[in-house]
Amino acid sequence: MGAKATGEACAVCGGRTWVLERRGDVAMARVCACSESCSVCDGRGHVLVEREAVFSQKMGPRLYEVMEPCICTRRRRRVALFNDVGLPGVVSHASFDNYRAFNEAQDRGRGVAMHFAHQYVKGGTDAKGGPAKGFILSGPVGTGKTHLMAATLAHLVLEVGIRARYVEISLLYATIRRGFQEGKSGGEIIGPLSDVEVLAIDELGKGRGSPFEMETLDELIARRYNAGRTTLFATNYSLEPERKALRTPSAPAGYRTTEDARNTAREAELLRERVGERIYSRLCEMCTFVELPRDTPDRRRTRQEMDAPMHHAPGGLRSAGR
Ligand SMILES: Nc1ncnc2c1ncn2[C@@H]1O[C@H](COP(=O)(O)OP(=O)(O)O)[C@@H](O)[C@H]1O
Ligand SMILES: [Mg+2]
Ligand SMILES: [Zn+2]
Ligand SMILES: [Zn+2]
CATH class of the missing domain: 3.40.50.300 (P-loop containing nucleotide triphosphate hydrolases)
Structure with missing residues (x-):
């Protein structure tokens, strides 16, 4: 944990960011402690990304911002998906x-x-x-x-x-x-x-x-x-x-x-x-x-x-x- 700064893989999850464990009769996943707090979005769960698109020929390509789920949100979703597998x-x-x-x-x-x-x-x-x-x-x-x-x-x-x-x-x-x-x-x-x-x-x-x-x-x-x-x-x-x-x-x-x-x-x-x-x-x-x-x-x-x-x-x- 806290190993990210040095570039070493976490000893608990091996750098995967998630861990699997047995809870009673079922296999469950959770986000590893090393990845619980997110520095990408500061815990907001989403990020603003810039996109370029042509809305009209006259104006030409324009930059605009869209809200996207942060990597940490996607990670949590996948963990939740895993917990539905059974x-x-x-x-x-x-x-x-x-x-x-x-x-x-x-x-x-x-x-x-x-x-x-x-x-x-x-x-x-x-x-x-x-x-x-x-x-x-x-x-x-x-x-x-x-x-x-x-x-x-x-x-x-x-x-x-x-x-x-x-x-x-x-x-x-x-x-x-x-x-x-x-x-x-x-x-x-x-x-x-x-x-x-x-x-x-x-x-x-x-x-x-x-x-x-x-x-x-x-x-x-x-x-x-x-x-x-x-x-x-x-x-x-x-x-x-x-x-x-x-x-x-x-x-x-x-x-x-x-x-x-x-x-x-x-x-x-x-x-x-x-x-x-x-x-x-x-x-x-x-x-x-x-x-x-x-x-x-x-x-x-x-x-x-x-x-x-x-x-x-x-x-x-x-x-x-x-
Ligand atoms: N070839 C193998 N390599 C590593 N672990 C195995 C192997 N075969 C079985 N196991 C382990 O033994 C246990 C029973 O295996 P399992 O996959 O349920 O067998 P099967 O479904 O073929 O009856 C599990 O804990 C599994 O991880
Ligand atoms: Mg079997
Ligand atoms: Zn970890
Ligand atoms: Zn995040």
Whole structure:
């Protein structure tokens, strides 16, 4: 703090001017203390800038002054925008820099997400004027899918000033169901999610697959697709059709818990089967696919071992899983 005078980056925010922190279940942003008082506008929040324009041919170009929001106002707006995204608190620390790739697929995942975030321009069109392609990350739990989504959304909102939302699919279904009981229509709840510039849908394919859930998902994705809006996805379900043929018979009963067995069976399932052909083919058009192999280590279980040098973790990566 107070480091600006010497030109050093602030130790708290690293010069970004904002910090992310976990407040309860949600990730929240705030303006860093180093940037709270503004020397540009002396706290007024706006600045006068000179513009030149030709109002009439006779008079020629004239200078005039306009009021513009100061950089500090824009910073506060972006922080407020971030606090509307709805990112979970557990990934409040997530950035591209602290994402670690343990295989090529994770490296590619980070590359795809970073590229998307850094080339995205407001309005969301690609070089040819079509909708900007999003991405879908598929992989086992604890491999950083939500982490990469969070890093992407933080960049878009705080560095580019984009409006974005994050939803975990089963929470969305629950919210809509609750809304129904309060007399709201599904469309009323889906509306804002259909319109937001960038939407991240986490845990795609999760749920009971009931007609209500399928219709909700179909409507949301169809609306975004038709509006040419960019959507990001993460899923535990596999994208590769080949996986089905490779599926191995499950371990003998009694060897694993039913919960384990159920999870394995679920993971082996294909996303295409979970969401149906119609949604799947839209995803193919809307997204770049990234599939993390099933043996990608679960970071939540192996964090300790992976942070330690390999030779300090005898017995392999999974030996001391919590
Ligand atoms: N490759 C990784 N590099 C750094 N942190 C990771 C990585 N994978 C997971 N994590 C961390 O582990 C926790 C769980 O990751 P998360 O992104 O929720 O996994 P997933 O969504 O794939 O189940 C988070 O705190 C996340 O920051
Ligand atoms: Mg996740
Ligand atoms: Zn700072
Ligand atoms: Zn200012």
